[in-house]
Amino acid sequence: MWAYETSFYQIYPLGFCGAPFENDGVLEHRILKVIDWIPHLKKLGVGAVIFNPVFESDTHGYNTRDYKKIDVRLGTNADFKKVCKALHKEKIRVVLDGVFNHAGRGFFGFEDVKEKKWDSPYKDWFNISFDGNSNYNDGFWYEGWEGNYDLVKLNLKNPAVTDYLLESIKFWIDEFGIDGLRLDVAYCVDTDFLRRLRHETTVWKEDFFLMGEMIGGDYNRIMSDELCHSATNYECYKGMFSSFNSMNMFEIVHSLLRQFGPENWTLYKGKHLLSFVDNHDVSRIASTLSRPEHLKLIYTLMFGMPGIPTIYYGSEWGEKADKSQGDPALRPCFDSPAWNELTDVIAALCKAREGSKALSYGGFSSLLLTNRQCIFEREADGDRMIVVINADENSFHADFNARAGRGKDMITGKDIDFGGGLDIPPYTGYLIQV
Structure with missing residues (x-):
């Protein structure tokens, strides 16, 4: 499945395009703005875009009026077709937000x-x-x-409803060539409908990707060979920022071992959850972290751990916003993309993920763990990657078995010598190919 090997970029179109909150019925071709951002997406190195709702709605997109018509505040179906065509031309896939509950x-x-x-x-x-x-x-x-x-x-127990929704999805595939769906509140969606959705979309497009929103509970409830391919990993979303803020790396490593560790009982071994440090529903990670020095590290951790890494638009250059300010603050309009040292790191992480069997399919093994440092290994088909995080303000000497004498940090390009252990500077993350 292509999605397992891809870095995702998430856009909330109504905010991204500066549309009014209330549907004023005035046609504006705002969605074409996405085309102007394609060079930024290419430079960043993402392979797919998740669009939050684009269809006609009352206000925020999740109160749909018409499942076959692009919101008038964003433009026309022809406009969005141009956007999808432009993205596909650059080998960037398109995933839409399916609001079916x-x-x-x-x-x-x-x-x-x-x-x-x-x-x-x-x-x-x-x-x-x-x-x-x-x-x-x-x-x-x-x-x-x-x-x-x-x-x-x-x-969703009414066949007339599910027939209408499936007909709409087939329309999206035929009209826009979409490559997948994010299923809003998938934990509420009828399982029989999910099963039929998986079957039908696979018939229509063999590699069609389904990712379900799950806040808590067992993600296997919506994720299987008959249901969704993936689910949102909110457990590790919380575990990542909490581990940095409390200086307790045991929290996130515990979650990763529980989900993907080497033991046979682990919950999601061989599966691919959607990883993220923020999105359209939560505070920006730059506002959530207590120390700005941890921004680069948390992205290194996210790209290094099992899962499908996702970047929320604007956060790649450290944009701030707090949930307490209201949802519109989390979903702003930017005139143009920005680029800084954080973006450099994220672009390097996207590049490292390209073609990496270890990062796309490898399991999870912990090599060293303290309150402020963690080192773990990903391995698949002979490809090995070691992820190193030092969240402390002090340097740290790490003694661990790298099973190699040397490696290369995929973020900076520097050679890494494991002889005599590894000296890690303060607030440093490595993604080491060995």
């Missing part, structure tokens, strides 16, 4: 129910009771996602 109050089927009540042919597309009332005084009660009545729960 719920729709918006402006969704055409729900609009019909509001107008016709029990006479609507769409009344069974939702979980509705005409014996109650809604917060909006619709004259009927309906289920909203987690009590949010702007997000109308879709009845």
Whole structure:
């Protein structure tokens, strides 16, 4: 699967393009801005873009009105087709955000129910009771996602609903040539629908990638040969920044051993979770970390550990934003991309991942662990990579069995001599090919 060997880039289009929060119905060709960023994506070295919602919605994209029409605030279907074509020309794949658990109050089927009540042919597309009332005084009660009545729960047990959604996805594949889906709140989505989605998309496009959003619990619930290929690794997202902020590398290494370690009982051995240090729902990593010196290190850790590394737009140059400021602050518009020393490191990490069997498919073995340092090994098909993290303000002398005399740091290009141990400067990370 191509996704297992790729570095991803995530864009929240409505914010990225500077669209108004409320759908004002005014057509603006904002999505074409993505084309201007393609040279930046190429320089960074990513191989795929995850687009958060692009389809017509009431406000933030997750309250969909029309699954077959690009949001008027972003442009037209023809505009997005140009974007996808331009990305594909540069061998950058396209993954869309599939919001199938719920729709918006402006969704055409729900609009019909509001107008016709029990006479609507769409009344069974939702979980509705005409014996109650809604917060909006619709004259009927309906289920909203987690009590949010702007997000109308879709009845995925109804074949008419799943047929419509699958027809929409096939339209996206045929019209835009998309390569995969991020499944919003996949932990809420009906398993039978996920199974059918995997089967149908594989028929339509053999290497079509499905990645499900999971916040907690067992990721295997949505991830198997019949369901999603991948799931969001929120356990390690939290473990990474927490380990740096508390100076306790035992936390993240414990999670990685539990998930991918050498023992047979580990939870996700041979599987590929989506790794990230931030996204459109959480604070920017530059705001989360207590020490700015740890920024380069946390990206080195993310690219070095098992998983599919994902970069959230703007964070590659250290943009800051806190969740307490509200979601729009996490999803800003930038006039143009920036580049600095952090971006240099991330670009080197993307390049190191290209063609690396160890980083794409290798297991996880811990070689050295203290509160402030961790060294681990990835190995697959004779390809070996050693990941070194020193989170301390002091240098550290590491004695461990590298099973090699020398190696090359893929970030700086420097030769590494393991003879007599390894002296690691303060706040330093290595990705060593041996």
